[in-house]
Amino acid sequence: MKNAAHIFAKEFKGYFISPIAYIVISLFLILSGWFFFSTFFLFNQAELRSFFSLLPVMFSFVIPAVTMRLFSEEFNTGSFELLSTMPVSSAEIIIGKFLAAFSFVVLMLIPTLSYGIFISFMGDLDIGPWIGGYAGAMLLGAAFSAIGLFASSLTRNQIIAFIVGMTICIVTTLVDKMLFFLPEAALGVFQFLGADFHFQNISRGILDSRDVLYFLSVCFVMLYLTHLVIQEKS
Amino acid sequence: MIRIDGLTKHYGSVRAVDGISFKIARGEIIGLLGPNGAGKTTTLRILTCFLQPTSGNISVKNLSIHEHPLEIRKMIGYLPESAPLYPEMLVYDFLAFVADVRRLSGKRKESRIGEVAGLCGVSEVMHKPVQELSKGYKQRVGLAQAMMDEPEILVLDEPTSGLDPNQIVEIRDIIKEIGREKTVILSTHILSEVEATCDRVIIINRGRIVADGATEELKEGTGREYTVSVSLKNTEFFEVKNAFDGLPGVTETTLNSFENGILDFSLSISNEGDLRPDIYRIIRERNWLLLEFRRHTRALETIFRELTREGQR
Numbered sequence: 001m002k003n004a005a006h007i008f009a010k011e012f013k014g015y016f017i018s019p020i021a022y023i024v025i026s027l028f029l030i031l032s033g034w035f036f037f038s039t040f041f042l043f044n045q046a047e048l049r050s051f052f053s054l055l056p057v058m059f060s061f062v063i064p065a066v067t068m069r070l071f072s073e074e075f076n077t078g079s080f081e082l083l084s085t086m087p088v089s090s091a092e093i094i095i096g097k098f099l100a101a102f103s104f105v106v107l108m109l110i111p112t113l114s115y116g117i118f119i120s121f122m123g124d125l126d127i128g129p130w131i132g133g134y135a136g137a138m139l140l141g142a143a144f145s146a147i148g149l150f151a152s153s154l155t156r157n158q159i160i161a162f163i164v165g166m167t168i169c170i171v172t173t174l175v176d177k178m179l180f181f182l183p184e185a186a187l188g189v190f191q192f193l194g195a196d197f198h199f200q201n202i203s204r205g206i207l208d209s210r211d212v213l214y215f216l217s218v219c220f221v222m223l224y225l226t227h228l229v230i231q232e233k234s
Numbered sequence: 235m236i237r238i239d240g241l242t243k244h245y246g247s248v249r250a251v252d253g254i255s256f257k258i259a260r261g262e263i264i265g266l267l268g269p270n271g272a273g274k275t276t277t278l279r280i281l282t283c284f285l286q287p288t289s290g291n292i293s294v295k296n297l298s299i300h301e302h303p304l305e306i307r308k309m310i311g312y313l314p315e316s317a318p319l320y321p322e323m324l325v326y327d328f329l330a331f332v333a334d335v336r337r338l339s340g341k342r343k344e345s346r347i348g349e350v351a352g353l354c355g356v357s358e359v360m361h362k363p364v365q366e367l368s369k370g371y372k373q374r375v376g377l378a379q380a381m382m383d384e385p386e387i388l389v390l391d392e393p394t395s396g397l398d399p400n401q402i403v404e405i406r407d408i409i410k411e412i413g414r415e416k417t418v419i420l421s422t423h424i425l426s427e428v429e430a431t432c433d434r435v436i437i438i439n440r441g442r443i444v445a446d447g448a449t450e451e452l453k454e455g456t457g458r459e460y461t462v463s464v465s466l467k468n469t470e471f472f473e474v475k476n477a478f479d480g481l482p483g484v485t486e487t488t489l490n491s492f493e494n495g496i497l498d499f500s501l502s503i504s505n506e507g508d509l510r511p512d513i514y515r516i517i518r519e520r521n522w523l524l525l526e527f528r529r530h531t532r533a534l535e536t537i538f539r540e541l542t543r544e545g546q547r
Contacts, residue, residue: 006334010323017322078318082379085282086335087308234286 003088007096008103011070015104020069025108028062036115047126051115052133052203056173056196059105059137059144064165066104067148068158070097071226075156090230094223098149105141109134128205136202139215140195144169146222153229169195172218235260235417236281236387241290243276243441250276252441253290260386263413265432265449266421267538273441274421275315278391281419282312294387308336311385315392317376321365325356325375328364329382336383350378354408370401377408388412390420394427406431425538437538462513463490463500465526471497477516483509496525 015021035058036051043050074080083093113134119125151165152158176194179187191197195218198211236258243251251273258264266274279285281292283303292299294306320328329351333343351357354374359367364375373393380388393409394402409431412418422428428435428449435452437445445452466474474497475487483505490498503509510529517524 002337003335006331009334010320010331013327014320014322077321078314078316079320081279081284081314082312082318085284085307085310085312085314086332087304087337088335089304234284 001092001095004092004096004099007088007093008099011097011100012103015066015100020065021104024062024065025111028058028108029111032058032112033115045123048115048119048130048133049203051112052129052137053200055133055137056140056199057170059140060166060169060173062108063101063105063141063144064148064151064162064169066108067101067145067152067165068161069152070101070149071152071230072156072158072161076158084230084234090227094149094226094230098145098219098223101145101149102142105145106138109137109141126205129203130205132205132207133203135207136199136211139202139212140199143172143195143215143218143222146219146226147172150222150226150229153226235295236419237293238277238281239291239293241277241280241292242288243273243280243285244288249441251280251287254438254441254443255290256436256443256446258417258419260417261413261415263409263418263431263433264420265428265435266419266438267423267425267428267435268421268438269423272423272438274423274438275391276441277438278312278389278419278421282310282389283307308383309385310387310389311380311382313373313376313380313388313390313393316396317372319364319372319375319379322363324361324363325351325367326360328375329360329379332379332382338383346382346384350381353381353411354378355404369396370398370404373397373401373405374408377405381412386416388416388418390418392422393420394422394424402427459502459504461500461502461530462510463498463526463528463530464513464517464524466497466499466517467495467523467525469497469520469522471499473520474499477520478513481509481512481516483507498526 032051032054035054036048039050071080074083084090116125116130147168148161148165151168152161154164155161172193172195174194174196176191176197179190182190192214195215198214201208201211238257239255241251241254242249254273254277266277268274276285280287280299281294283299283306287299294309297305299306320331323331326347329347330343333347338346348357351360354377356371356374356378359371359375364372367375373396377390377393380390390409394405397405406427409418409420413431413433420427420431432449435445435447435449436443471489471492478484478487478501483503484501485504486502488500488502490500492498501509501513508529510527514524514527
């Protein structure tokens with residue numbers, strides 16, 4: 001697994017060689033800042049709920065943009081042949097790349113901590129939901145990174161990887177909001193599949209093992225599917 | 235050292251490699267020669283554990299690709315076709331990454347990076363991004379990364395394709411230099427490349443081996459069949475054809491070119507003895523002006539031409 005660390009280091013550095021990282025981070029901060037502050041003063045409440053409630057949708061667009069190049073670019077330039085004929089296992093490659101994307105997402109979230117600090121000057125910030133929100137955001141970020149990585153392993157075209165990843169993320173985010181036409185018996189199942197449902201649970205400050213388990217299983221399933229896709233290529 | 239047994243690879247209904255078997259001894263420089271699409275790259279990709287064969291096996295030092303892919307990859311340095319590197323990385327960073335993945339560390343990592351860079355002549359571009367390098371330099375960086383961990387086996391897929399003639403000579407010299415100690419397998423569709431660098435040639439066509447032998451041996455052929463190429467002035471092809479078709483042993487007279495009054499043609503000969511004195515006598519008798527006169531004993535070329543022609547059909 002030591003090689004996963006080398007792959008991670010290369011991919012993480014790789015984000016900052018091209019301007020894409022800076023563009024994605026700026027875009028995320030501008031949008032999240034705007035959505036947050038445009039409604040913040042209306043409610044006159046010292047809380048971050050509007051920021052966290054929008055996060056799953058924002059992540060659905062931003063994270064696939066972060067992950068789209070991870071495999072697609074390697075397939076397109078052919079460097080995947082070079083990488084996978086070196087003494088590394090595909091699990092090491094996948095884990096290294098996944099951790100690079102996840103770390104990038106965490107890095108992207110760090111500046112938003114300032115929203116909380118800002119709010120704490122204006123009123124009493126409820127620390128529970130604040131910590132819960134960030135814990136949820138990291139779990140959500142990990143799950144979406146795994147989804148994006150899987151999408152990237154499917155194609156050599158980065159745009160397609162982005163669209164596929166975004167579609168899967170959006171569907172998992174919104175699946176529990178589109179249930180009004182389903183019979184009541186199926187409601188629970190679909191609600192449980194929805195990423196937003198679990199994320200909102202955690203961001204209320206309630207750390208339930210079911211919600212944590214949900215995100216971890218999404219990560220595991222997606223990374224395993226990526227592994228299968230990579231195996232299938234040879 | 236390397237044993238390939240009944241290797242077959244299908245892509246859908248296409249048989250890219252169709253039951254190839256051969257052995258490679260330590261220290262050999264092997265050329266896999268064949269027209270485009272013959273199955274050279276596929277064979278090399280299976281050897282480097284990038285692809286799984288449909289059936290058959292390759293073993294390197296008695297380790298099978300099916301059971302020990304990581305160990306085999308450790309022993310092999312590989313330069314894929316057209317050297318796909320990470321375009322935005324600096325050459326130094328790229329070589330350092332390869333060294334990391336191949337588990338070199340500390341002093342040995344630094345010294346190996348310096349050594350391979352020196353050997354492949356990339357020391358002066360270490361701080362340039364790969365995408366700004368010329369094709370020749372990219373190829374050298376590719377060679378440098380392949381040699382990073384002093385692999386026992388070096389696999390090079392079309393190492394000189396897309397290079398200019400000077401670069402080709404340089405890369406060939408590097409390969410020969412490496413080949414003194416290592417086992418080198420290279421693929422090419424250029425005949426002269428094999429003649430210039432390899433000890434042994436394996437000719438592949440449509441996924442099958444059609445010839446296998448020492449380069450010298452294949453080059454000399456049996457000595458019975460050879461070609462004489464001639465350039466003449468102040469004559470016409472039909473006159474030449476009339477004159478030589480009568481000569482016993484000449485099987486075919488082919489026109490190569492006729493430009494600026496210079497007639498360039500070759501005679502295919504199948505004869506135990508040397509026909510050159512007879513050919514020269516005929517030329518002198520007719521008072522043709524002789525510009526060039528050369529004998530090729532090249533069974534290799536004949537085999538290869540036949541193959542390429544077949545491939546086009």
